[in-house]
Amino acid sequence: MRNIAEKLLPLSDGVLDELAAASLQDPQYREFAADPVLAETDRRLVAANLKRWLRSNIQSPGRRVPNNASPETLIYARDVVLRGLVLDELPSWRATQRTTWRWWLNACFSETSDLQELPELIEVSANSLTTFADDWIEAVAAHVDEVRNELAGGAHLQRYATVELLLQGSRIVRPRAEAQLGYALTGRHVAAIVWTDSDVAADLEQAAEQTMRACGVTTRLTVVASTAALWLWMPVREVPAPSDVMSELSRLAGTVRVAFGRPGDDVAGFRRSHMEAAAAQRLLTRLQSRLSVVRYEDVQLVDLLTADVAQADQFVKDTLGDLVDTDPLLMDTVSTYIDERFNRSSTAQKLFTHRNTIDRRLARVDELLPQPLNQNSVSVAAALQLLKLRAST
Numbered sequence: 020m021r022n023i024a025e026k027l028l029p030l031s032d033g034v035l036d037e038l039a040a041a042s043l044q045d046p047q048y049r050e051f052a053a054d055p056v057l058a059e060t061d062r063r064l065v066a067a068n069l070k071r072w073l074r075s076n077i078q079s080p081g082r083r084v085p086n087n088a089s090p091e092t093l094i095y096a097r098d099v100v101l102r103g104l105v106l107d108e109l110p111s112w113r114a115t116q117r118t119t120w121r122w123w124l125n126a127c128f129s130e131t132s133d134l135q136e137l138p139e140l141i142e143v144s145a146n147s148l149t150t151f152a153d154d155w156i157e158a159v160a161a162h163v164d165e166v167r168n169e170l171a172g173g174a175h176l177q178r179y180a181t182v183e184l185l186l187q188g189s190r191i192v193r194p195r196a197e198a199q200l201g202y203a204l205t206g207r208h209v210a211a212i213v214w215t216d217s218d219v220a221a222d223l224e225q226a227a228e229q230t231m232r233a234c235g236v237t238t239r240l241t242v243v244a245s246t247a248a249l250w251l252w253m254p255v256r257e258v259p260a261p262s263d264v265m266s267e268l269s270r271l272a273g274t275v276r277v278a279f280g281r282p283g284d285d286v287a288g289f290r291r292s293h294m295e296a297a298a299a300q301r302l303l304t305r306l307q308s309r310l311s312v313v314r315y316e317d318v319q320l321v322d323l324l325t326a327d328v329a330q331a332d333q334f335v336k337d338t339l340g341d342l343v344d345t346d347p348l349l350m351d352t353v354s355t356y357i358d359e360r361f362n363r364s365s366t367a368q369k370l371f372t373h374r375n376t377i378d379r380r381l382a383r384v385d386e387l388l389p390q391p392l393n394q395n396s397v398s399v400a401a402a403l404q405l406l407k408l409r410a411s412t
Contacts, residue, residue: 020076020143021077023123023130025077027123027126028073028077030070035062038066038115042061043058043061043111054297055301056216057098060098067089068092072151081143084150084151086154088158093162096162096163096165096166099163100163101176101243101246103180123148124144127144175243179243181200185286201240202238204285206285207255207256208255208288209258209280209282209283209292210251210252210283210289211230211251211252211277213248213249214248214275214276214300215274224241224249225271229270231253233259233266233267234255234258238253258279258281258282261313264277268312274311276303276311277312278300279313280295280296296315299318300313302321305325306409308408308409320397321404321408337389339388339403340389341387341388343406345387348380349380352366353381353399354403361396363378
């Protein structure tokens, strides 16, 4: 048993992907699966639990694993409470346990074919894994109760509950909601999600403050969505340029990321802008992009195109043709040309080069594209934006 645990301890990404997928497959777990931050929390928890069980069986094979609260378990418990989730995830956890057991069982059969040794190995392993899972489920439920009692009646939970009602489109009296939130729901809003998916500690509150400054305002509504994410709303009419936000965030330690929705009016705009920020956040996760700041207005078409990533990659190949494998300078030129509304003179100024140089580059671009740029500009712009996001992985 010790030998098997030692061989399996260096967990592969493939194993973790399979276990994480099993953990998130239950329909009741949809909110965790849909939120990249919560999904990453779940993945880290699965990895930490499996490593703890393997290490215990290296040290004391078959013995009951000490039920010490890991940092990942405490973070998970806090996120469950902060998001107002009900801890009824037994089908999901048992699915992870079954997947782990199949993985371990295959290793047992690979380790020995001794018909006297194998039954005992399987019995001891099954008892060990089942006991560990039962103990952990009991422990995490206790931690959730502790956190819930700690935060009961707190402003964070009340604020989150009010925001959830607004996001779900429930009927709620506006003055009452504004009083509970301390934020006016009239006028124009921009929503943002500030989060970290790094192991390096990040000051999310300071990041939220810097994001607000980049937006040019002095007030914001902040909701603690999890231990690694904040939801923001700010009374601004437009979203700042990503470069301005990155400049503000560059002063902070740790890796912080921000996704913005488009500006929206009143309660409907409050809701829509947040949904768009969440869609932009999911897009970065889906494409495994490391882009630190994203605006939904810049990636809306890409979001629609990438529901199936394989089809999106094919779209890029079909749209850009040989341009994909050519000098990046040509792609930068055509991207700038599109951004400058197809004005060659302003493109030359933006790229600090001569107008004739731009003419030659764009002529070469038309030679490489399957269709001339002026006949397929919308698709080319979307494909270039998708390439930019994928290049940030």
